[in-house]
Amino acid sequence: MPISPAEQRQMLRTMQLIRRFEERASRDYLDDKIYGVVHCYIGEEAVAVGVCSALREDDQIISTHRGHGHCIAKGADINRMMAELYGRETGYCKGKGGSMHIADFDIGMLGANGIVAGGIPIITGAAFAAQLRGAGSVAVCFFGDGASNAGSFHESINIAASWNLPIIYVCENNLWAVNTPSKASMPIDDIATRATAYGIPGIVVDGNDVLAVREVATEAVDRARNGEGPSLIECKTYRHRRHTERATQPDARPHNEVSEWMEKDPIDRLKMALNTQQGQLTDSEWEAMDQEIIKLVDTAVTFAATSPFPPVEAAGEDVFAE
Numbered sequence: 423m424p425i426s427p428a429e430q431r432q433m434l435r436t437m438q439l440i441r442r443f444e445e446r447a448s449r450d451y452l453d454d455k456i457y458g459v460v461h462c463y464i465g466e467e468a469v470a471v472g473v474c475s476a477l478r479e480d481d482q483i484i485s486t487h488r489g490h491g492h493c494i495a496k497g498a499d500i501n502r503m504m505a506e507l508y509g510r511e512t513g514y515c516k517g518k519g520g521s522m523h524i525a526d527f528d529i530g531m532l533g534a535n536g537i538v539a540g541g542i543p544i545i546t547g548a549a550f551a552a553q554l555r556g557a558g559s560v561a562v563c564f565f566g567d568g569a570s571n572a573g574s575f576h577e578s579i580n581i582a583a584s585w586n587l588p589i590i591y592v593c594e595n596n597l598w599a600v601n602t603p604s605k606a607s608m609p610i611d612d613i614a615t616r617a618t619a620y621g622i623p624g625i626v627v628d629g630n631d632v633l634a635v636r637e638v639a640t641e642a643v644d645r646a647r648n649g650e651g652p653s654l655i656e657c658k659t660y661r662h663r664r665h666t667e668r669a670t671q672p673d674a675r676p677h678n679e680v681s682e683w684m685e686k687d688p689i690d691r692l693k694m695a696l697n698t699q700q701g702q703l704t705d706s707e708w709e710a711m712d713q714e715i716i717k718l719v720d721t722a723v724t725f726a727a728t729s730p731f732p733p734v735e736a737a738g739e740d741v742f743a744e
């Protein structure tokens with residue numbers, strides 16, 4: 423089904439909200455206002471937005487250590503997200519989880535996860551629950567190329583395929599796991615080919631083309647909702663930033679590879695398509711959209727920075743291990 427220009431503008435807006443949120447988070451992190459670790463999703467926004475735009479509110483997703491984009495694309499409140507990064511009581515985890523542990527069950531966001539591949543069995547269980555509930559909701563698992571080498575990926579996808587679970591595995595192949603190129607840790611070019619071993623569809627898509635991602639996600643979601651089981655979608659993409667915003671090791675990625683991918687920026691791409699090809703977004707409309715987003719992020723920062731830290735006596739509450 424064609425995606426209307428209004429919806430495309432909405433997708434562009436969400437991608438830009440993710441980007442502006444993270445640019446600010448990175449800046450405030452380097453200014454020591456944010457604690458823990460911050461992994462930016464900048465450059466990969468089309469994956470989260472393309473996939474989540476194909477979902478219903480009661481569908482569930484799970485994320486990774488690089489999770490801000492998935493949260494925002496599923497509709498999370500950026501005030502509570504920023505407050506969580508700032509370690510404040512008003513944050514999603516009352517300031518005790520930080521960037522890698524943001525969850526919002528009310529919108530079907532089951533959580534980011536600092537353990538590589540840790541989310542994969544959890545969301546597979548959620549897909550089993552969805553199948554038992556029978557309400558037609560589906561589950562989406564976001565994970566990286568590095569995570570696709572973990573045993574839990576293979577175990578989960580095997581059981582999901584065997585039980586015909588309503589789940590879509592979305593591999594964000596950004597070609598590197600920290601400083602290890604994927605070609606050094608796997609003997610195949612396309613992770614999607616792993617689907618063959620489990621008897622499910624495996625699809626490769628340009629992960630920097632939000633409309634293409636949306637299209638393949640819609641097909642996979644329809645299959646899952648119709649009881650036709652799981653799919654594996656591999657989105658070829660790239661992170662613009664280093665592994666973390668304060669990485670201690672030098673970035674091993676070749677400069678020319680980074681700059682080539684920067685030119686394939688997913689936001690620029692949709693913006694230009696709407697502007698030049700379809701005449702659907704003028705420069706001044708884009709500027710107004712961006713300014714409105716910057717204000718929203720400023721408001722989130724003010725909310726976070728003026729919120730209290732959790733009290734010391736609450737340190738042992740809501741934690742599972744002390």
Ligand SMILES: Cc1ncc(C[n+]2csc(CCOP(=O)(O)OP(=O)(O)O)c2C)c(N)n1
Pocket residue numbers: 487488536537538565566567568569570596598599600665
């Ligand atoms: C079980 C486990 N092993 C190692 C790490 C350290 N670690 C954090 S992110 C990462 C790389 C993950 O690569 P990938 O899955 O491709 O995701 P990306 O960072 O590229 O988005 C590693 C090894 C970890 N957090 N958890």
